[in-house]
Amino acid sequence: MKKYAYFPGCSLEKMALSYHVSTMETTSRLGVELQELEDWNCCGATAYFHIDELLAYTLSARNLALAEKENLDLVAPCAACYKNSYFTNEYLKEDPDLAEHINFALEEDNLKFSGNISVHHLIEIFVNDIGFEEIKSKVTNPLEGLKVAAYYGCQILRPKKEHLTVEEPVFFEELMKSIGATPIDFAERLRCCSAALIITNRHAALSMVRNILHNAISSGADIIATACPMCQVNLECYQKQVNQEFGTDYSIPVLYFTQLVGLALGISPKQLRIGSELVSTTPALSFAKRGSPNP
Amino acid sequence: MADELTFSDEIANLLHASHGNPLNTCIQCGTCSGTCPSAPFMKHSPRRIIAMINADMKEDVVNSNTYWFCASCFHCTVRCPREIDIAELMYALKRYSMWNQQYQEDLIGPTFSETFVKTIFGSGRSYEPVLATSYLFSFGVPEFIQEAQTATTLMLKGRLPVLPARIKGLKNFRRMLGRIIPIGGLE
Numbered sequence: 001m002k003k004y005a006y007f008p009g010c011s012l013e014k015m016a017l018s019y020h021v022s023t024m025e026t027t028s029r030l031g032v033e034l035q036e037l038e039d040w041n042c043c044g045a046t047a048y049f050h051i052d053e054l055l056a057y058t059l060s061a062r063n064l065a066l067a068e069k070e071n072l073d074l075v076a077p078c079a080a081c082y083k084n085s086y087f088t089n090e091y092l093k094e095d096p097d098l099a100e101h102i103n104f105a106l107e108e109d110n111l112k113f114s115g116n117i118s119v120h121h122l123i124e125i126f127v128n129d130i131g132f133e134e135i136k137s138k139v140t141n142p143l144e145g146l147k148v149a150a151y152y153g154c155q156i157l158r159p160k161k162e163h164l165t166v167e168e169p170v171f172f173e174e175l176m177k178s179i180g181a182t183p184i185d186f187a188e189r190l191r192c193c194s195a196a197l198i199i200t201n202r203h204a205a206l207s208m209v210r211n212i213l214h215n216a217i218s219s220g221a222d223i224i225a226t227a228c229p230m231c232q233v234n235l236e237c238y239q240k241q242v243n244q245e246f247g248t249d250y251s252i253p254v255l256y257f258t259q260l261v262g263l264a265l266g267i268s269p270k271q272l273r274i275g276s277e278l279v280s281t282t283p284a285l286s287f288a289k290r291g292s293p294n295p
Numbered sequence: 296m297a298d299e300l301t302f303s304d305e306i307a308n309l310l311h312a313s314h315g316n317p318l319n320t321c322i323q324c325g326t327c328s329g330t331c332p333s334a335p336f337m338k339h340s341p342r343r344i345i346a347m348i349n350a351d352m353k354e355d356v357v358n359s360n361t362y363w364f365c366a367s368c369f370h371c372t373v374r375c376p377r378e379i380d381i382a383e384l385m386y387a388l389k390r391y392s393m394w395n396q397q398y399q400e401d402l403i404g405p406t407f408s409e410t411f412v413k414t415i416f417g418s419g420r421s422y423e424p425v426l427a428t429s430y431l432f433s434f435g436v437p438e439f440i441q442e443a444q445t446a447t448t449l450m451l452k453g454r455l456p457v458l459p460a461r462i463k464g465l466k467n468f469r470r471m472l473g474r475i476i477p478i479g480g481l482e
Contacts (some may be wrong), residue, residue, distance in 0.1 A: 010421035014456040015449070039463045041419040046367045047411035050389040050404075053311055054475045059415070062471065091311070105474040109467040158369035159380070166373045192332045192368035199430050200404040201364055202438060204336035208366075211332075237449065241441055276452045278445075 002129055004120070005067035005074050006034035009081040009229070010042050016078075016229035018273035022258035023077055023122060025267050030130045030138065034075060037066050043076075043084040046196060054101065060088035061102045064119070065111035077122040077258075079228035080195075083155035086119040121156050123227045123257060127171045132178040140266040142180025146284065148260070149186045149221035150176050151212070153193055153231045175257065176225065179264035188215035193234040206245045209234055213242065213250045222284040224254040232256060237278050253281040302353045309387035310380065318384070320377045321345045327371035327381050333364040341371055341381055344388075357397050362388040363404040403430045416472060419462030423455060 012020040027034050040063050048056035063085060067074040074089075076082040092099040093115040103113055126135065150172035157166050167190075173183035191212060194205035212235060216224050226232045236254035243250055255274070262272040263285070274281055300308075307316035321342075328340035337360060339347065344361045365385035372382045389408070392398045398405050410429035414422055427446075431439060449455045462468055 010460070013420075013460055015423065015454050017454065041462050041468060042415045042421050044415065045411065045421070046386075047408040048415070049367075049386045050408040051393060051412050052390070052476055053386075055412075055472060058472060058475050062468070105471045108470040108474055109464060154366075154368040154370070158373050159382070160373050190370075192366050192370065194332075195366040195368070196407070197333070197364070197366045199426075200402070200407050201333075201336065202434075204333055204364060205366075207336075208332050237445055240445070244441070276454060278448055278452070 001031055001033050003033040003035060003072060004125070005037045005070050005072035005117075007037045007040050007043075007063055007067070007074055007076045007081055007085065009040075009076060009078040011078055011229035011233075015233060016256075018276050019077055019229055019232070019256045019258060022256055022262045022267075022272040025271055026258050026262045026265060027125070029265055029267070030126075030134065032125060032130060035070065035072065037063060037070075037074070040066065043078075043081040045080050045084075056084065057088045057091065057098070058102055058105050060084045061092060061106060061113045062109060062111060064089055064092075064117065065106055065109075065113045068114055068117050069111070071117075073117050074119045075122055075125055076119070077227070078230070079121065079153055079155035080230060082119065082121040083159075086161060087159070089115065089117070089119050121227070123156065123172065123175070126257075126261065127175055132174060135175070135178045135261065135264075139179055139264045141264055143260060143264050144180045146181045146260075147184050147220055147222045148176045148181045149216035149219065149224045150183045150189060150257075151186070151193075151216070151224050151226050151231060151235070152189050153226065153228050154190075154195075156227060157190065172225070172227070172257070176260070179261055181260065181264075184216075184219045184221050186216055186219045186221065188212045193228075193231040195230055195234070198234050198238060203245070205234070206238065206242050209238055210242045210246055210248065210250075213239065213252060214248075217250060217252055221252065223260075223281070224252060225257045225260055226254060227257050239279055251279055253277060253279045253284050255281060302351045302356070303349045306348055306384070306387055306391065309390060310383055317377070317379045318345060318348055321349065321379060322377060324376060326374050326376060330370045330374050331365075332368065332370070333366060337361045337364045341385075345379075345381075345384070356388070357392055357395065358399055360399050360402060361385075362392075363398070363402050365389075403433055406430070406433075416469065418459055419465055419468050420460040422459040425459065 044056045044059040176183040194208040197205040259272045325342045328342040334340045339361045362385040369382045372380050407429045
C-alpha cells in the first residue's frame with residue numbers, strides 16, 4: 001500500500017470537512033494510505049506573500065521538514081497548500097543560500113529541510129498513482145448520465161509545474177469518465193474562482209464567480225466538481241449573493257471530486273458528508289441514492 | 296557617478312528567483328491584461344502598470360488599486376511571452392506598499408492580509424471568525440447582512456469552527472518565525 005504524508009490544511013478542518021472525510025473514505029478503498037502530518041501548520045495562503053516571502057517559505061518548509069522526518073512524500077488536497085508547498089520545495093532545492101537561511105529558522109523547531117521528498121496535489125494521486133483503470137475496476141455505482149463541469153481552477157496547474165500542462169489539461173475530465181460520469185465541454189474550467197477577493201473585493205469576485213456558474217450551467221452541467229476548498233466555497237456558498245447582485249437565478253451544486261468518486265465506489269452519501277452544502281445536490285444526484293449498480 | 300536605482304529596478308529587486316530586471320523586457324503586448332479576470336475592475340491594467348513602473352511613475356503606481364485586485368490565479372504568468380512572473384510582481388507591489396504603509400484608503404486587502412499573518416503567528420493555523428473582523432465592519436449594511444446570513448447557514452451545516460485551532464509546538468513555531476522577522480512588530 002502506497003503511503004503519503006497528508007497535509008489537510010486549515011479549510012479541511014471545518015469549512016471543507018466533507019473534502020477531508022471523502023478523501024479518507026476513497027483513498028483507503030483505493031489502496032492509498034494517508035498519514036496526517038503531525039502538528040502541521042497553515043501554508044500562509046497568499047497573505048504571507050503580501051508581507052514577506054521568507055516568512056511564507058518558512059511556513060511551508062516546516063511542513064516539508066515534518067514530512068521528511070517521516071520519509072514520506074507530501075500530499076495536499078487544497079490547491080493553495082499544494083502550490084505553496086510545491087514551490088517552496090522547488091525553490092529551496094535549487095537555491096542553497098535560501099535553504100540555509102530557512103534552515104536557520106527551522107533549527108528553533110529542531111527541524112531541517114533536506115529536499116529529498118516530492119509534493120503532490122491529491123488529484124494527482126488518483127490520476128497517476130491509483131490510475132483510471134484501477135478506479136474503473138472498483139466502481140460499483142457508475143454515475144451514468146451525470147453531466148459534470150470538471151473545474152480545475154488555478155493553482156493546481158499554475159504557475160507552471162514541470163509535469164503538468166497549463167493550457168489544455170484533460171486529467172480531471174478523464175477522472176470523471178472513469179467513474180461513469182460525462183464531463184462537459186466547459187470554457188471557464190481554468191478561470192479563477194476569485195479566491196480571497198470574495199472577501200477583499202466583493203463586486204469583482206462575484207462577477208468572476210458569475211462567469212463560471214453561467215458557463216457551467218449554459219454548457220449543460222448538472223453539477224460542478226472541484227479539487228480545492230476555496231473554489232468550492234466561492235462557487236457554492238456565494239451563489240445567493242451572485243443572484244442578488246446580478247438578478248440571476250443560478251442553483252447548481254458543487255461537490256469535491258472525492259465525493260463523486262466515493263459515490264461511484266458505492267460509499268453512502270452520508271459517509272461522504274453529502275448534505276452539508278448550501279445548494280442541494282438532491283436533483284443532480286437522485287440516481288445515486290439507489291446505492292446499487294445501474295441496471 | 297554611481298548609477299541611481301530606478302523605481303523599476305527597485306521593484307525588480309523584490310522579485311524572487313529573477314536575474315537582472317525582467318520588467319524592462321516587457322513588450323507591452325497586453326496578453327496579461329487580456330487574460331486577467333480582474334482587469335475590468337482595476338484602475339490600471341497589468342500591462343499599463345508595468346509601463347508605469349518602467350516610466351518611473353512611482354506615486355501613481357503605489358496609489359493604484361491594481362495589485363490589490365490580483366487573485367493570484369497566475370494566468371498572466373504562464374502566458375507572458377517574455378516569461379515575466381506578473382503575479383509575483385503583484386505580490387512585490389503589495390509588499391512594497393505594505394512596507395511603506397502607503398495604499399489607497401478604501402481597500403480591504405491590506406488589513407485582511409495583515410490580520411491573516413498575525414492569526415498564523417498567534418496559533419499556527421487560520422481561523423475564519425477572527426479573519427472576518429478585518430473586513431466585516433467596512434461592509435455596507437446589505438453586504439453585512441448577507442455575510443451574516445451565509446455565516447449562520449454555514450454554522451448550522453457544521454462548517455464554521457467555534458474554537459480556534461492551534462498547533463502543539465507553538466512556542467518553537469513562533470521562535471522559528473522570529474528568526475526571520477522580529478515578531479515584536481506583529482504581535
